[in-house]
Amino acid sequence: MSSITLAFSSDRAGSADRADRAGSKRTRPTDVGRVLLDPPGGVVGRVLSDPPVALAELPAGARGVVVDVNASDGGRSDRLMALGVTPGARIVVLQTFPGVVFLCDQTELAVERSVARSVLVRTEERQS
Amino acid sequence: MLTLRARPLRIALVGQPNVGKSVIFTRLTGRYATVSNYPGTTVAVTTGRSLVGAEVCDVVDTPGVNALEGTISEDERITRDLLESDRADLVVQIADARNLRRALMLTSQIASFDKPMVLALNMVDEAYGRGISIHAAALAAELKIPVIEMVAVEGRGLSELRDALACAARPDVPAHPHAGARAVWAHELTERVRRVSTLSLAYVQEALARATRRPLTGLPILVAVLYALYLFVGVFGAQTLVKLLEDGLFGRGINPASIWLADRFIPVPFIRDFLVGPYGVITVGLTYAIAIVLPVVATFFLMFGFLEDSGYIPRLAIFCDRLFRVMGLNGKAVLPMVLGLGCDTMATMTTRILGTPKERLIAILLLALGIPCSAQLATIMGILGGISFAALATLFGVVLFQMVLVGWLAARVLKGDRSEFILELPPIRWPRLGNLLTKTRLRIWWYLGEAVPLFLVGTVLLFALDRMGALTVIAAAGRPVVTGLLGLPPATAQVLVMGFLRRDYGAAGLFTLAHSGQLTGVQAVVALTVMTLFVPCVANFLMMVRERGLRTGLAILGVITPVAIFTGAGLNYVLHHLGVQF
Numbered sequence: 001m002s003s004i005t006l007a008f009s010s011d012r013a014g015s016a017d018r019a020d021r022a023g024s025k026r027t028r029p030t031d032v033g034r035v036l037l038d039p040p041g042g043v044v045g046r047v048l049s050d051p052p053v054a055l056a057e058l059p060a061g062a063r064g065v066v067v068d069v070n071a072s073d074g075g076r077s078d079r080l081m082a083l084g085v086t087p088g089a090r091i092v093v094l095q096t097f098p099g100v101v102f103l104c105d106q107t108e109l110a111v112e113r114s115v116a117r118s119v120l121v122r123t124e125e126r127q128s
Numbered sequence: 129m130l131t132l133r134a135r136p137l138r139i140a141l142v143g144q145p146n147v148g149k150s151v152i153f154t155r156l157t158g159r160y161a162t163v164s165n166y167p168g169t170t171v172a173v174t175t176g177r178s179l180v181g182a183e184v185c186d187v188v189d190t191p192g193v194n195a196l197e198g199t200i201s202e203d204e205r206i207t208r209d210l211l212e213s214d215r216a217d218l219v220v221q222i223a224d225a226r227n228l229r230r231a232l233m234l235t236s237q238i239a240s241f242d243k244p245m246v247l248a249l250n251m252v253d254e255a256y257g258r259g260i261s262i263h264a265a266a267l268a269a270e271l272k273i274p275v276i277e278m279v280a281v282e283g284r285g286l287s288e289l290r291d292a293l294a295c296a297a298r299p300d301v302p303a304h305p306h307a308g309a310r311a312v313w314a315h316e317l318t319e320r321v322r323r324v325s326t327l328s329l330a331y332v333q334e335a336l337a338r339a340t341r342r343p344l345t346g347l348p349i350l351v352a353v354l355y356a357l358y359l360f361v362g363v364f365g366a367q368t369l370v371k372l373l374e375d376g377l378f379g380r381g382i383n384p385a386s387i388w389l390a391d392r393f394i395p396v397p398f399i400r401d402f403l404v405g406p407y408g409v410i411t412v413g414l415t416y417a418i419a420i421v422l423p424v425v426a427t428f429f430l431m432f433g434f435l436e437d438s439g440y441i442p443r444l445a446i447f448c449d450r451l452f453r454v455m456g457l458n459g460k461a462v463l464p465m466v467l468g469l470g471c472d473t474m475a476t477m478t479t480r481i482l483g484t485p486k487e488r489l490i491a492i493l494l495l496a497l498g499i500p501c502s503a504q505l506a507t508i509m510g511i512l513g514g515i516s517f518a519a520l521a522t523l524f525g526v527v528l529f530q531m532v533l534v535g536w537l538a539a540r541v542l543k544g545d546r547s548e549f550i551l552e553l554p555p556i557r558w559p560r561l562g563n564l565l566t567k568t569r570l571r572i573w574w575y576l577g578e579a580v581p582l583f584l585v586g587t588v589l590l591f592a593l594d595r596m597g598a599l600t601v602i603a604a605a606g607r608p609v610v611t612g613l614l615g616l617p618p619a620t621a622q623v624l625v626m627g628f629l630r631r632d633y634g635a636a637g638l639f640t641l642a643h644s645g646q647l648t649g650v651q652a653v654v655a656l657t658v659m660t661l662f663v664p665c666v667a668n669f670l671m672m673v674r675e676r677g678l679r680t681g682l683a684i685l686g687v688i689t690p691v692a693i694f695t696g697a698g699l700n701y702v703l704h705h706l707g708v709q710f
Contacts, residue, residue: 078198078307079550084230086311094338099446099459099549101341106226106258108337110446112458112549 048122055093056100056116062093064123066104071118083109085119136177137185138215139293142207142238143222144230145192146554148250150174151280152222152289153189160570161189163563164436165554168192168463168481171203173210180290188216191480194230196237198307202480202488211241218296219245220289225255225262225277228322232314235271236301244296245273248289252277254555259325267321272300281560336556340443350444357431361502362509365427370510373419386410407594413587416636417580422572424506425632429571430564432470432502437559437567441466442551449549455532456490456539457482458549464491468499470571472631472664475499476671483547489680490538492672496664497688498531503579503632508656511642515649519710522699523657530661530695534687578667582630590622613697614658615704616651617641624658630665649710654700661692 052067066089071077084104085091092103100116102109141149145167153161157176162169174189190210191203200208210216219238223231228249238245249255249262268275274292278285304310328334339345387404394400404411435441441463449459461482468475472495479491500508512519539546593599599622603610606621614620619641627634638659642652664672673681 075199076548076550078195079548081307081311082195082198082230082233083550083552084227084233086229086233086315087308088311088315089229095342098343099449101446101553105229106224106255106260107230108553108555110341110449110459110549110551110553112449112453115548115550 048124052120052122054117055119055121056113058093060093060095062123064121068120138217139185140188140216140219147222147224148280149222156187165439166442171480180293219243222248222250225249225252229314229318236310239299239301246292246296247275248278250278250280253279257329259327261323263321273297333556360431361428361506362513365424366506366510369423378415378419383411407591409587413584417583420636421503421632425502425575428502429568433564433567434559439554439556442553445551455535456546457487460551461491468495470502472501473668473671484545486542486544493684494531498527500660504635507635507639516710519653527660586633615700627659650703654696658692658696
């Protein structure tokens with residue numbers, strides 16, 4: 001299973017003219033845990049949790065970025081990837097009972113807990 | 129651009145589930161493909177003709193795919209096989225504009241089939257409503273293929289799509305060694321061409337979406353939906369409308385008139401009885417089909433179509449997941465199970481969306497065992513609703529218990545795995561009246577075309593059996609079971625035979641028995657329980673054989689028949705010993 005850490009370019013940005021910046025914003029492992037500034041407005045700061053936590057452990061309302069899909073079984077990561085749960089995807093946890101429901105990009109996904117355990121997420125909090 | 133071809137150009141519509149392929153197919157070809165708001169509506173390939181420019185083309189609607197390589201389900205394989213073959217010359221990828229990243233991951237996989245393609249971004253209106261805008265021209269420039277923005281349900285972007293077909297090209301997508309690399313590429317390209325603001329105009333839909341999936345609000349909503357279903361189908365359809373048609377139209381109009389005509393003009397008693405006798409084609413066959421089952425089926429299809437298009441049904445999967453896991457399935461199986469309430473035969477085909485062969489087999493078995501089809505469901509409501517709520521609850525309780533028990537056993541006995549529960553929930557939408565009416569109309573036509581002839585054939589068969597004296601033989605042969613074990617009147621034996629021809633035909637037979645006061649409350653509950661659990665109709669059996677082979681089909685029958693009879697016997701024994709009267 002490949003593990004890729006991706007650029008956390010904001011989903012609020014990203015018009016065609018910003019194409020060139022995407023490369024330079026790739027996070028190195030050392031960047032994690034620091035405040036990342038969003039270049040265009042420079043207003044939205046985020047703190048990303050370190051180390052990443054499993055999606056299954058997040059409370060409803062938590063937001064974050066997928067860093068890895070850690071599945072021993074290839075089928076699980078294939079299916080999650082196909083539904084857009086890939087490193088770099090932004091997620092919002094919607095509910096945790098009876099199953100885990102989360103928003104990944106614009107897709108609402110319902111999964112059982114064991115599946116949610118293998119999705120590793122860095123949570124973010126907006127700075128006051 | 130006119131080209132001389134040996135056969136029409138074949139255009140395959142490919143895309144993720146629930147992005148609107150069938151809507152575009154219908155718009156292009158004028159041929160209706162069932163459109164609903166849940167993934168897995170289309171599980172087979174449909175072809176239709178369309179005029180593009182001056183050329184006649186074959187347009188192919190395909191089952192939705194999340195991926196074309198790696199671990200894929202049976203319906204996804206159908207689409208992949210199509211792309212691999214020469215049955216598709218050109219691919220139109222339909223994408224949900226809200227989910228560009230996912231769509232691009234699929235684009236990269238479609239590109240590996242090396243066919244010219246066009247990308248259609250559908251539902252751009254919904255994307256705008258959620259603050260998402262896509263720079264289509266920039267995307268087209270990067271991929272080097274035409275990119276069309278569409279709102280297919282309103283027909284917007286359709287002529288642009290037709291025009292773009294002539295410019296279809298092989299996309300410029302780098303070859304990705306693995307899914308991870310593909311994800312990075314799709315992510316970066318999406319970031320370049322998409323703009324997302326926090327603005328969302330879809331408050332009401334989002335509130336409804338939230339309320340239907342949370343247990344605290346979702347379960348009361350489920351109860352309300354079931355109650356509404358009962359009121360509309362069980363009371364309005366099965367009682368008010370049936371009364372109107374059975375007593376009014378047929379009881380006072382058609383039947384007396386045809387009997388009068390037959391008495392007057394048909395001197396041969398054999399032919400007279402064939403038409404209007406106790407097993408007459410008109411007095412029984414047509415009456416059952418039109419007066420008893422049609423109103424029920426029509427009201428059910430209307431309500432069911434509404435639920436389908438609203439996007440509500442997949443949300444039930446969240447609540448059902450744990451229960452289904454006991455039966456070796458996962459929450460996703462709620463889709464074929466609920467569809468089975470419409471028609472078990474169709475639902476048997478829908479099991480293709482399930483992950484593993486074991487799950488498919490269990491789902492097919494449970495559909496055949498316990499899920500009553502629309503007509504059966506409503507005759508159940510019609511008969512038992514008139515007796516008492518406790519009677520209704522007993523029946524559903526027993527059937528549900530049997531399904532869980534058989535599912536639990538099957539999960540342990542059968543080899544293979546359960547797949548994990550990962551399900552995409554479609555957005556809640558207000559159903560479009562046009563689609564709802566078209567769908568209901570076509571389903572009613574389907575019922576009239578498929579069921580009514582079988583009702584008539586069944587009646588002819590019964591008439592023949594009656595004339596040969598075979599009915600008394602069957603009743604005598606069935607007596608130890610029917611009268612002895614189940615405590616039912618002997619006449620019920622023939623109803624069970626009718627039930628094999630079509631479940632609803634048998635149920636309608638019970639309906640008339642109950643109406644004429646030949647069944648007590650307990651007998652009605654026992655008979656309906658056996659009928660619900662009993663063998664599926666011929667069409668369902670043939671579909672099981674088509675999907676899973678003759679041996680499996682026969683094995684399923686071999687399991688179901690004793691389960692049905694012994695459950696009925698047990699229920700009869702318990703109810704009698706407890707002195708329950710309903």
